[in-house]
Each structure stands twice: as structure tokens, then as C-alpha cells.
Amino acid sequence: MLAILESERAALAGLDLERIITCADGKQRICSELESVAGQPLDEECEGLLNAVRRMNEVNRKMRNMIADNVQSRLGSLTGNSFLYAAPAVA
Template sequence: MIDTPSQPRPPLAASLRQMIAVLETERQALAGLDADALIASAHEKEGLCDVLAEFGPQALDSETRGLAETARQLNEVNRRVRNLLAANVAARIEALGGPHRMPRATYAAGRS
């Protein structure tokens, strides 16, 4: 049996810095309403979350703890911006359709 070396995992600090960069890119995509960039950011964040999942809390030192906190804060800001954008879109759609909504049963399969 041939023993194949596994790929070395990137250091925690490097992964956190990369996550911060992706979160900054996501913020810019939100500001520009760039759907393609938002999707790309989501894929990058998902991959980085997989990498970061390999580390436990015991891996944090003072530098990485600060980087993790920065990433957490950026993610929270981006989440709030996404929620505001979604609320704005919902309000505009409701304004177009008026205050009365169609019952969901109207759209159910098999109903006329």
C-alpha cells in the first residue's frame, strides 16, 4: 500500500485572514448589488468554513482570536446589510401588489 501524504492544512491565521478578505469582498458585492460576486463569496466562505472547522478553540492564540473576532464582526455587518436589502425588496414588491395578498392555497399544485 502506498502512503499518500495528505495536503497540509493552511495555518489558522492564514485561513482567518482569507475569510476576512472574502467578507470584505462580500460587503463590496452587497454595496454594488452584484449577485455573481455574492454567490462567489458564499462559495468561498463555505470552503473556508470547512477549513476552519478542522481547528478547535484550543488552537486560538491572541493573534488568531483577534482575527476570528474581526471575521465575526464583518460577518454580522454583512448579515445585517443582507437583511436590510431583503426587507427593502419585500417592501417594494408589496407596494407593487398593494396591501392585499393572494392566499397561498391559490398557488398550491392541483388547485384551480
């Protein structure tokens, strides 16, 4: 999982969509495999690895959000509408 997250970070930095999707598929596959052993006690090494994975996934999530915000801002500049993805106002 750590290798996939590192690859995802590089793909995000390079805006490599195909690689980002491949990494997302890999993360889904590994999470499915981990669900089969959920609830079993973890040793200290496994807990450490899971904490590292959580931290790295959080960093990657923040990177994805920053990229999405940047795209939204650029699209807003092009269209003159800075709230391109905002939900419509309800009266």
C-alpha cells in the same frame, strides 16, 4: 476570510449577485477548512482575527437583511400586499 467578507460587502453594495454567490461559496470553503482544526487552542492573534471576522460577518448579515426588507417593501408596494413573505394566518 476577511478579504472575502470585504468583497462580499462590496458585492452587496453593488447588488452583484454573481459575486455575492462566489463570496458565499468562499466562506463555506474556509469554514470547512477551519472545522478541521476546531478545538485546538488559538493564540491571541488568531482570536483577534476571528473576532474581526465575526464582527464583519454580522455587519454583512445586517446589510443582507436590510436589502431583503427593501425588496419585500418594494414588492409589497407593487402588488398591494405588504406581507408578501409572511406566513399565512392560522385559525
